[in-house]
Amino acid sequence: MHESLTSFLRDASAGNPIIWALLIMVVVSITSLVLYGFWELVLRLTLYRLSSRKNPEEGTP
Amino acid sequence: MYFPNAEVLVNPALLLLLGLILGTLSGFFGVGGGFLITGGLLVFGVPAPFAVGTGLTLIMGSSIINTLKHRHLGNVDFKLGILMVSGTIPALFVAQWVIHELKIAGLAESTIRYAYVVVLAILGSFIIYDSWRSRLPNPETGVRETTSTAAFSRKVQQLRLTPDSLRIPIIGRVPLYVDLPVSNIQNICVLVPFSVGFLAGLFAGLLGAGGGTILMPILIYVVGIPTTVAIGTDLFQVILTGSMGTFLKAFSNEVDPMMVVLMLVAASMGSQLGTAATRFVEATRIRFLFGITVLSGCLAVGLEQVSNLGIGPGYLSGLATFLLLGVGGAICLLIAGLLVQAQLRKPVVSKN
Numbered sequence: 001m002h003e004s005l006t007s008f009l010r011d012a013s014a015g016n017p018i019i020w021a022l023l024i025m026v027v028v029s030i031t032s033l034v035l036y037g038f039w040e041l042v043l044r045l046t047l048y049r050l051s052s053r054k055n056p057e058e059g060t061p
Numbered sequence: 062m063y064f065p066n067a068e069v070l071v072n073p074a075l076l077l078l079l080g081l082i083l084g085t086l087s088g089f090f091g092v093g094g095g096f097l098i099t100g101g102l103l104v105f106g107v108p109a110p111f112a113v114g115t116g117l118t119l120i121m122g123s124s125i126i127n128t129l130k131h132r133h134l135g136n137v138d139f140k141l142g143i144l145m146v147s148g149t150i151p152a153l154f155v156a157q158w159v160i161h162e163l164k165i166a167g168l169a170e171s172t173i174r175y176a177y178v179v180v181l182a183i184l185g186s187f188i189i190y191d192s193w194r195s196r197l198p199n200p201e202t203g204v205r206e207t208t209s210t211a212a213f214s215r216k217v218q219q220l221r222l223t224p225d226s227l228r229i230p231i232i233g234r235v236p237l238y239v240d241l242p243v244s245n246i247q248n249i250c251v252l253v254p255f256s257v258g259f260l261a262g263l264f265a266g267l268l269g270a271g272g273g274t275i276l277m278p279i280l281i282y283v284v285g286i287p288t289t290v291a292i293g294t295d296l297f298q299v300i301l302t303g304s305m306g307t308f309l310k311a312f313s314n315e316v317d318p319m320m321v322v323l324m325l326v327a328a329s330m331g332s333q334l335g336t337a338a339t340r341f342v343e344a345t346r347i348r349f350l351f352g353i354t355v356l357s358g359c360l361a362v363g364l365e366q367v368s369n370l371g372i373g374p375g376y377l378s379g380l381a382t383f384l385l386l387g388v389g390g391a392i393c394l395l396i397a398g399l400l401v402q403a404q405l406r407k408p409v410v411s412k413n
Binding site: 002009010013014017018020022025027028029031032033035036040043 | 063065066068118121122123125126129130133307308309311313314316318321322325326329330
């Protein structure tokens with residue numbers, strides 16, 4: 001299985017090296033943006049949780 | 062875990078740890094960390110071409126995350142970054158030409174390594190000296206300057222190298238002096254950031270890694286930019302150099318995308334710690350720790366060179382990498398400690 005995966009990747013990169021290079025750049029850039037968004041969301045939720053614990057009246061009607 | 066493109070088995074926990082260290086240091090110091098990542102991957106048994114290519118790709122991804130994070134904190138001067146980039150691009154081609162000429166003369170490998178050791182030794186020693194000096198008041202004015210070169214930086218900012226504007230057919234008059242409000246600089250000649258970008262690009266191209274390591278001190282000590290803004294703007298620049306390197310390495314199929322994505326997950330976590338710490342840790346302390354990292358990098362490259370010459374014992378090369386990883390890991394722990402300590406004391410430090 002390992003050999004077939006390696007040969008598939010080798011063929012893909014050797015066939016179209018420019019597309020392969022651009023694909024890697026796009027995948028890494030999108031992963032970075034998603035990870036940035038994920039951590040921003042986690043931090044905001046944590047801060048929201050902490051602030052609502054400090055001021056329990058806030059947010060209630 | 063098997064990585065099919067690099068054809069190597071590596072423990073994923075080690076890769077995650079390396080990614081975490083890189084993300085933290087990159088977010089805190091504003092440098093790519095090429096010397097650390099390549100050395101680390103080599104120790105884990107990754108073949109050399111894949112260690113360099115995968116490292117560069119990780120640097121690109123980690124710089125994107127860190128730049129976005131620093132932009133959120135108001136630490137990125139995009140105007141300055143774009144001006145520097147216009148100097149970096151031609152410099153990368155000049156560096157390629159210089160390397161080609163050195164290779165013909167048979168001097169490339171050793172000359173570059175010796176230059177790297179000398180530059181890092183001077184930089185690291187100066188940064189540590191300056192962080193100690195800037196804790197004391199200036200003997201003439203009695204005022205504590207942000208850096209020991211503050212007076213020199215003001216002169217650089219006031220340099221009048223060109224006429225006020227340049228007339229270009231069709232476009233019209235183009236101003237040659239710009240304000241950089243994020244960096245607290247008014248009316249600076251565009252040739253200054255262009256030259257700084259050129260110099261950083263030349264070093265990045267010649268030494269393989271180290272563009273950010275050179276750029277950060279130049280921005281702080283020569284141009285006089287606040288430390289946190291220098292960190293954010295430096296990272297913006299690293300995205301460009303990292304992207305160019307990534308494209309070239311991926312083109313030659315020397316990147317393992319699976320390894321990059323795995324390490325990027327950990328690096329994104331580390332970058333939260335590194336960037337958050339820049340808000341709370343004093344600028345002089347950031348610079349001091351950066352100086353220590355640069356000196357350890359210098360020592361590691363020096364040990365590697367001795368090992369290549371075959372003078373010392375055979376374990377010197379491994380020792381060099383373990384020294385880098387050890388210092389990197391210790392500084393990450395220190396950053397976490399400083400962050401906790403600063404959080405307990407609370408007030409956010411000013412940008413200086």
